[in-house]
Amino acid sequence: MEKQFCPICGIEVPPNSRYSHYVCQSCATKACDEDSRPLKFFNTDLSGGFVAKNAETSETKVVDPHICYIEDVRCWADEARMGGIVIQPCPDQKERIAGALVGLLIGDALGVPYEFHAASELPSFAEIEFEPPAWFRRSHQGVPTGTWSDDGAQALVLLDSLLTRGKFDAAHFAKGLIAWQDNGFMAVDNYVFDVGIQTSKAIWHLKQGVSPLEAGGTDEYSNGNGSLMRVLPLALWHQGTNAELVRDAELQSRVTHAHPRAQICCALYCLWARRSLQNADNSWDSDSIWEYAVETLRSIYLDDSIKTAELEFQIRPDDLHAPGGSGYVVDSLFSAKWACGNDNYEKAVKAAISLGNDTDTTACIAGGVAGLKSGINQIPERWRAQLRGREIYEPLLEKLLKHSAEIQFKQG
Secondary structure, rough: OOOOEEOOOOOOOOOOOOOOOOOOOOHHHEEEEEOOOOOEEOOOOOOEEEEEEOOOOOOOEEEEEOOEEEEEEEEEEEEOOOEEEEEEEEOOOOOOHHHHHHHHHHHHHHHHHOOOHHHHHOOOOHHHHOOOOOOOOOOOOOOOOOOOOOOHHHHHHHHHHHOOOOOHHHHHHHHHHHHHHHOOOOOOOOOOOOHHHHHHHHHHHHHHOHHHHHHEOOOOOOOOOOOOOOOHHHHHOOOOOOOHHHHHHHHHHHOOOOOOOHHHHHHHHHHHHHHHHHOOOOOOOOHHHHHHHHHHHHHHHOOOOOHHHHHHHHHHOOOOOOOOOOOOOOHHHHHHHHHHOOOOHHHHHHHHHHOOOOOHHHHHHHHHHHHHHOOOOHHHHHHHHHOOOOHHHHHHHHHHHHHHHHHHOOOH
């Protein structure tokens, strides 16, 4: 294992593959809140947990308890996996974009072996890994551990199209989807082993010459999660207004899932992801971020009675939805939102999988936002190392990061 150093003072620290950027003990004692008051962090009991307290008054820090500052570096404190406390610097935008893309791919790959199983049939949280326990009857037998499915492949098809064309081009994206299904484009080993029914029908229409924006199903039963699972790269790449992001999220959905409900879920997810990326405090308490996304979408749909009705009466974004982990687009969105209520990447994707059913897609949708919040360095190293297809996604990620950096430079 490579040498590891404290990101604050630079002193060498014992290597830890799980926490690759952790702060040394000496620097940890310098942690303070936003008002420079010293902080101490504790486990709540023998099983773990986390609490932050003022070191002088022992008063519990309630607002953003995980956020602290060490030598003016914004950091994130949390319970360590086997007890104790770990502190790491908060990720920058580059790390968060990388975390989002790799996070969705890992979530997808992690969920593959557990797909189609009821929640009651799944292993415990601790046992949910790329390689399930020996007693578990895994799905997609023969697919190597760490392989993403249609979710990750289609997300990369979309990203490749955006980077190639410099805009959302429905015809170019449609050709990519056909190449994926026929030749394994963006699939690991060029092997396609999981295709949604609605997506398959739409690709068949595309092959018959149907216009890309007319190929997706429009009926009530065309509200699967196939367009939602792949849309995150659009939010990471897009530099237009919120209204333009919403428009493109809807358009990419129409290629395979054209019902307004599926389109709106894609739009809401993109606004949620964009706001999460803009959120400087990196808080896992996402209620305010979600509420901002909802109100933004309401304002964009103000003069569209059909979409407003779908949003308010079918999606019901203000309601508390019981997560089911199913393939229904609304349930997928709220199952992912529920999973992201956890306070780190590993907990979020394992929670998504624990719902059972469409485990790879729920974990993909949740994993993208969770990776965006945590940054790539806080995604467990064992999963990053086991993820296959590095030669496929890394060149795209490098182009995406370059695109983002160029935009930031132009904006000053």
